[in-house]
Amino acid sequence: MSLSLTDVTLTYPDGDGRLTALDGVSLAVDAGTTTAVVGPSGSGKSSLLAVAATLVTPDSGRVVVAGVDTADLGREQRTALRRTRIGIVFQQPNLIPSLTAAEQVELMGRLAGVRTRPRDLLAAVGLADHAHRRPHQLSGGQRQRVNIARALAHDPAVLLVDEPTSALDHERGAEVFALLRRLTDERGTATVVVTHDTTHLDRADRVVEVVDGRLRPGASGSATPAALSGCGPRP
Numbered sequence: 430m431s432l433s434l435t436d437v438t439l440t441y442p443d444g445d446g447r448l449t450a451l452d453g454v455s456l457a458v459d460a461g462t463t464t465a466v467v468g469p470s471g472s473g474k475s476s477l478l479a480v481a482a483t484l485v486t487p488d489s490g491r492v493v494v495a496g497v498d499t500a501d502l503g504r505e506q507r508t509a510l511r512r513t514r515i516g517i518v519f520q521q522p523n524l525i526p527s528l529t530a531a532e533q534v535e536l537m538g539r540l541a542g543v544r545t546r547p548r549d550l551l552a553a554v555g556l557a558d559h560a561h562r563r564p565h566q567l568s569g570g571q572r573q574r575v576n577i578a579r580a581l582a583h584d585p586a587v588l589l590v591d592e593p594t595s596a597l598d599h600e601r602g603a604e605v606f607a608l609l610r611r612l613t614d615e616r617g618t619a620t621v622v623v624t625h626d627t628t629h630l631d632r633a634d635r636v637v638e639v640v641d642g643r644l645r646p647g648a649s650g651s652a653t654p655a656a657l658s659g660c661g662p663r664p
């Protein structure tokens with residue numbers, strides 16, 4: 430098990446009170462598997478990802494990343510855990526404009542204190558011939574691929590991906606989902622992908638639905654919600 434959330438509750442300040450964004454959420458993601466997280470806007474998907482990424486500390490519950498209970502960690506230790514064990518792909522590829530694709534990947538590795546092989550990683554995402562290009566010389570889909578390569582630079586145990594296809598057309602979106610699937614298989618990451626796009630869910634081992642801050646009944650186990658039938662675990 431590379432990622433587990435147990436009975437996680439998260440609230441935000443809301444006027445005089447608190448808004449409950451996550452309400453007793455439990456989710457376990459094994460190494461080498463992909464879990465897609467779907468649900469209506471405002472249901473808590475990004476909050477779930479932020480908690481899993483240790484960017485936000487829940488009010489209660491346990492978050493264990495690669496065997497490390499994050500409750501025991503101070504701020505600096507969390508940052509170190511994030512830099513070494515967690516890869517995050519944000520919705521907008523926030524690449525550094527002046528750096529080539531290879532340099533973006535290399536920089537991430539350097540921050541984690543590891544030597545990377547940027548060209549191998551770029552080849553793994555289908556960009557072997559684009560290592561020397563800067564972000565403005567790449568298409569949206571290619572930028573997202575660099576984003577994914579960069580998130581993998583330090584060989585993370587957990588890969589968290591937020592809306593990877595929102596800026597892409599159907600075909601490019603399908604390619605990105607297929608890529609995430611393959612990389613998860615090859616690198617053994619515990620991968621969580623938040624998505625609005627339900628057309629590629631067959632690429633996931635499991636689909637969970639967040640509604641009003643809760644995982645839908647039956648969605649926290651290995652089964653796929655009936656509402657999302659056809660998207661269940663691979664045979």
Ligand SMILES: Nc1ncnc2c1ncn2[C@@H]1O[C@H](COP(=O)(O)OP(=O)(O)OP(=O)(O)O)[C@@H](O)[C@H]1O
Binds near residue numbers: 473
């Ligand atoms: N920093 C914050 N402060 C206060 N409330 C917040 C904050 N971030 C999110 N919320 C609220 O928490 C709830 C869950 O938000 P979240 O962003 O997790 O939902 P989501 O499912 O990712 O939405 P979307 O699909 O629209 O991105 C929403 O009601 C949102 O308004």
